[in-house]
Amino acid sequence: MVSKNQIKLITSLQQKKYRQIHQLFIAEGAKVIQELLQSNFELEQLFVTDSIFESINVSKKIVISDADLKKISCLSTPNNCLALFKIPKSKPVSNKGLVVALDDVRDPGNLGTIIRLCDWFGIEQIICSEHTVDVYNPKVVQATMGSISRVSISYVDLELYIQQSKCAVFGTFMDGKNVYKENLPNQGILILGNEANGISNTLEKLVSNRLAIPRFGNLKQTESLNVATATAIFLSEFKRKE
């Protein structure tokens, strides 16, 4: 049974301002919840409709009906479980290896996919501009498929961070140098821009190496690649020689 107050709390967590107040976020689906349980994230409460997650202490686990799950779920077709986790304390930003910097990426699916890609390619740190979509947005958590537990994500003043970093700064531009012909290092910052506007003018000035994925075919009319697929190709190029 879920109380009215619980329903109110949980649905409020779909909004960033309430996540900040309560310092909690929602995770749905057995796979994502399993990965978070195995990581350093701290479980607040688990709601299940089936006999799953047997090892979780009953004080933290509430068995509810499908109808109640539908009331608290963010999904149009809810799974059989929903969990609340505590938002962890922000960690100092690491600049080990290649760091991915996101300049106002707004789409939750794109951020989730980029986190999953970073996890695959062994990128340990993502730094986001303050207007990048919140990593604890339920759609982002969902799209990471659990990778959120293995990649460190920080929100910072990107301009200040990059100015202080003294790293090589790579940015992606339509008129950049062919990424397939560049000698890419193991260390540095790779900036990916906003879906509609690309990298902002302020950050563009800090880019030391302008990169592009060349277009193929005769027509060459495709305007651009989606930011998540572009990230896939850039990370693959940075890592393929390792």
Added chain:
Amino acid sequence: MVSKNQIKLITSLQQKKYRQIHQLFIAEGAKVIQELLQSNFELEQLFVTDSIFESINVSKKIVISDADLKKISCLSTPNNCLALFKIPKSKPVSNKGLVVALDDVRDPGNLGTIIRLCDWFGIEQIICSEHTVDVYNPKVVQATMGSISRVSISYVDLELYIQQSKCAVFGTFMDGKNVYKENLPNQGILILGNEANGISNTLEKLVSNRLAIPRFGNLKQTESLNVATATAIFLSEFKRKE
């Protein structure tokens, strides 16, 4: 003004069975419609709320209210235009260059993104299994961002097509050979599998070259990459030497 019958027809086109009956599909947004108008697709009817697409003959163009656009749109936030185009006659499948084969890709966003990627990388032909999501699904059309007008997409019996093709057949598997170390040709068929189940057993038997994108990092727990981001990396690898 949109009549009740027009609203009924247009909303019915969100379903494949009605698209097949009427041989029409929906495109929304100025960019997608513009690209389709410049291609071989034939316009049936254009609905606009603003003075855009001035060159389109008034017999084909109807100015409607925002409220009416909301009634016929598939989007939660409609643009300022919606068009119906005729579904073109199926063309014979080409096997020039690299052909991308999709084995039951179900998510409209994934298919749209893959079409956009193929356009970028100069892939002229995509062949889809009969259970792959319909390319004229409004969400697919939207996600292609216009690339649908430049890539040929056919639905066939994939097993039969591959058996008859006599090409090298590449498939993507977790245990395949490191794609970064393979000598990839300019010609062949690259199979991408279903989001949940990968490539079916029937098609797996026809694969001559099993490929994988290696995982990096210490943890190596990421289960898999999304099919659209995997396609991005594979196409990049096939094309980067050109």
